[in-house]
Amino acid sequence: MRLLTHNMLASNVKGVTNGFPLRLEAEKWAEKEVELNADFLRHMFSKIEWKALAGAARAVGYGELPDEADASMLDSEDFLRRFHHALLEIHVEEGALVCPESGRRFPINKGIPNMLLHEDEI
Amino acid sequence: MLPRTAQIRLVSCHPEVYEPCDDSFALVDALLADREHLIKHQPMLCMELGCGSGYVISSLAIMLGELGSGVHYFATDINPDAAETTQATLKAHGLHAEIVVTDVASGLHKNLAGMIDVIVVNPPYVPTPEEEVGCKGITASWAGGENGRSVIDKILPIVDELLSQKGWLYMVTLTANNPSQICLLMKEKGYASRIIVQRSTEEESLHVIKFWRVVVSNDSPRSDSWFSQFPLKLFSRSSGST
Numbered sequence: 001m002r003l004l005t006h007n008m009l010a011s012n013v014k015g016v017t018n019g020f021p022l023r024l025e026a027e028k029w030a031e032k033e034v035e036l037n038a039d040f041l042r043h044m045f046s047k048i049e050w051k052a053l054a055g056a057a058r059a060v061g062y063g064e065l066p067d068e069a070d071a072s073m074l075d076s077e078d079f080l081r082r083f084h085h086a087l088l089e090i091h092v093e094e095g096a097l098v099c100p101e102s103g104r105r106f107p108i109n110k111g112i113p114n115m116l117l118h119e120d121e122i
Numbered sequence: 123m124l125p126r127t128a129q130i131r132l133v134s135c136h137p138e139v140y141e142p143c144d145d146s147f148a149l150v151d152a153l154l155a156d157r158e159h160l161i162k163h164q165p166m167l168c169m170e171l172g173c174g175s176g177y178v179i180s181s182l183a184i185m186l187g188e189l190g191s192g193v194h195y196f197a198t199d200i201n202p203d204a205a206e207t208t209q210a211t212l213k214a215h216g217l218h219a220e221i222v223v224t225d226v227a228s229g230l231h232k233n234l235a236g237m238i239d240v241i242v243v244n245p246p247y248v249p250t251p252e253e254e255v256g257c258k259g260i261t262a263s264w265a266g267g268e269n270g271r272s273v274i275d276k277i278l279p280i281v282d283e284l285l286s287q288k289g290w291l292y293m294v295t296l297t298a299n300n301p302s303q304i305c306l307l308m309k310e311k312g313y314a315s316r317i318i319v320q321r322s323t324e325e326e327s328l329h330v331i332k333f334w335r336v337v338v339s340n341d342s343p344r345s346d347s348w349f350s351q352f353p354l355k356l357f358s359r360s361s362g363s364t
C-alpha cells in the first residue's frame with residue numbers, strides 16, 4: 001500500500017463521522033523506485049490531504065515533507081521529489097490502519113489493506 | 123510484437139478466485155478495441171471494481187503502457203484471496219496497482235470521488251437467489267441476485283461518484299440484466315453509452331458497454347440514437363461474436 005492509498009482511505013464503520021485520516025501503524029515497509037511524473041504530481045496535489053500525507057510519511061520514518069504545503073511549492077524540483085517519494089515510492093507491507101474515531105483496526109497484509117466490515121458495523 | 127494483454131500463463135489462480143473466462147476476455151477485447159481512444163484520453167487514475175484474478179487490470183495496464191508513469195491503477199475485491207491473486211498476477215507481469223479488499227469501493231469512494239478517469243467492471247451478473255449475493259469466496263464473483271442486477275445496481279451510483287468529469291466506464295452485462303434499462307438508468311445520471319463488444323456463447327449473451335458523461339447544453343438536446351443499439355432482436359439473436 002502506497003501512501004497515496006492511505007490518503008484516499010477513510011473509516012467506513014457505521015456511525016463514524018470523522019474517519020479520516022486513518023492512523024498508520026506500519027510494521028514493515030519497503031521503498032521502490034518509481035519514475036517521477038511532474039504532471040501527475042501537480043494533478044494530484046490539489047486532491048491530497050497534505051497533513052495526512054506528512055503524518056503517514058513520518059509513521060514510516062520519512063520526515064522530509066514540510067508540515068504545510070501550497071501549490072506554489074510545485075515549482076520546486078526538490079519539493080516534487082519529496083512529494084513523489086512519499087506518495088508513490090513507500091510501500092507499507094504489514095501493519096494496520098486505525099480509525100481515529102472508533103479505534104477500529106483495518107489490517108494491512110502483504111501490502112493490501114482490508115476494509116471489510118463485520119455485519120454489525122455496516 | 124509485445125503482448126498487448128496479460129498472458130494467461132502468468133495469471134495466478136486460487137480455488138476460491140474466478141479464473142479468466144469468456145466475460146473477462148470480452149472485457150479485455152473491448153478495451154483493446156477502444157485502446158487508441160484510451161491512449162488519447164490520457165487517464166491518470168484507472169480502477170477495477172472486483173479484480174478477481176487480476177487478468178483485466180493487468181491487461182489494461184499493459185495496453186496503456188506507453189502512457190508510462192503518468193497513470194496509476196486501483197483495484198478492489200471483496201474476496202481477500204482475489205486481492206492476493208491479483209497482486210501475484212500484476213507482479214508476474216512487472217506491473218503495479220494499489221489493491222484494497224473492500225465491498226465495491228467502501229472506504230475509498232468518498233476521497234476518490236470525481237478522480238477516476240477509467241473504471242472497468244466485470245460484475246457478478248448471473249441471476250441467483252438474493253441470499254447468494256456477496257457470499258464468501260468465489261460465489262461473490264458471479265452471484266448477481268434477481269435478474270443478476272443486485273450488485274450492478276449497487277455499483278452504478280458508486281461509479282457515478284468515482285468518475286471524473288471525463289470519466290469512462292466499461293462494464294460487462296448479460297442479456298438477462300436488461301442492458302437497455304441499465305443504459306436508461308445511466309442516461310438519467312447524464313451518461314451516453316455504446317456497445318463495444320457483443321458476444322454469444324452457448325450459455326449466455328454478453329455485452330461490454332462503455333459509458334461516458336455527456337456535457338448537457340440547454341440548446342442542443344441530447345441525441346436519443348443510443349437506444350437504437352438495442353433492438354430487441356439483437357438480444358434474442360445467438361450469432362457469433364462481433
